[in-house]
Amino acid sequence: MTTTKRGRPRGFDRDTALAQATSLFWQHGFEGTSIADLTSAMGISPPSLYAAFGDKRTLFLEVVERYGGTFGAFMNKALAEESDPRTGFARMLDEAALAYTDPSHPAGCLVITAATNYSAQTADIERDLRERRRANVRSFETRLEDARSRGSLGRDTDTRALAVYFAVVVQGMSQQARDGATARELRRVAELAMTIWPPSDAS
Amino acid sequence: MTTTKRGRPRGFDRDTALAQATSLFWQHGFEGTSIADLTSAMGISPPSLYAAFGDKRTLFLEVVERYGGTFGAFMNKALAEESDPRTGFARMLDEAALAYTDPSHPAGCLVITAATNYSAQTADIERDLRERRRANVRSFETRLEDARSRGSLGRDTDTRALAVYFAVVVQGMSQQARDGATARELRRVAELAMTIWPPSDAS
DNA sequence: GACTTTCTGTAGCGCTGGCTACAGAAACAC
């Protein structure tokens, strides 16, 4: 009882079209990318885009969601997979240095850069991305608090300040990558940034 | 022989209009700010704006120039005024924490945020700001090399990596300030960030 | 006063933005 899909089939691959949209939004941001830019890159016409993805906002949100599951997944992965928190944060920064300068896609992080210049009409898009960044800082803090409770960080460690510090380093690395910093430079920065790690509470 | 100015005098103050333009571009970026936004905030009509400032690009460049001489001047000032380089960079980061969260103007740094989302038409604006940021990194590096040659930094110090690190911290602090980080949090981050300072070459 | 110069708002230019009405094309069901 397999119900075959009716009607004329789609003439393009939805996933590759989504990937092309990701690339454009990543490079130029939400407002800097027009529907004409998108349809041109996808090789389709506006009605096909709207039928497949809804409007520009919905498409963008789907792009962000996809990004979080692929390119942006390395952060939480590094923190979750490493049992030692110091090793986890070190790995996260080092992988960020590589990811943000990977020549196979635009530089930096989409969530950080795609909606920094927002007009009144796109304030909601900006708010969405900012909320994602704030959630990231909170997940840093949670990981650090967990480390403190397990004794691998001193009992009086300012986990909030540490979490904001790591967010600062990650976001700054994204910016520097967009400004042309090399993978080599950013890996050195990642290494340097880790030397602030406080000594464990040995008392 | 004082030649008085002929014609109808300007009905608004050019400097305060420039300040209002600065505020808008600072908040929403170059593309996120329209001529209508500007004329509305200034309380004038388009022809007055164009007569006084040229086109939108020229106005923006004048805003950036003014910004560099006022809000953005604290960085080079801190590095130049402090004879000890460590004290200079520490002061720069601490003052950045305060400046970027000052409630009397938009959060973060205009040069860092005003043109991150650029379309093809505004690529030259983006290039201008990026060049300013790169010049900043170079001035960090120059200051660090100077410190090394004077012996206050070890002879094998990687001044390039240090310079990029400080740029990362400054740009990351700007982003975090825009995301809602407080002055208190960022000052702790500034303090934390300085603990990477390498020991001086005592050999 | 008449004349010149400069600033002023109204109104609107050309263009591009996001988005869609419409009719044709290509698949399935029967």
Place this chain on the structure above:
DNA sequence: GTGTTTCTGTAGCCAGCGCTACAGAAAGTC
């Protein structure tokens, strides 16, 4: 085949963009 469903491109809507032609207003010059 006919009918139904879904995707397709053309062509164009309307709103907003940066920018300006124009005529009137307000100052100095003589």
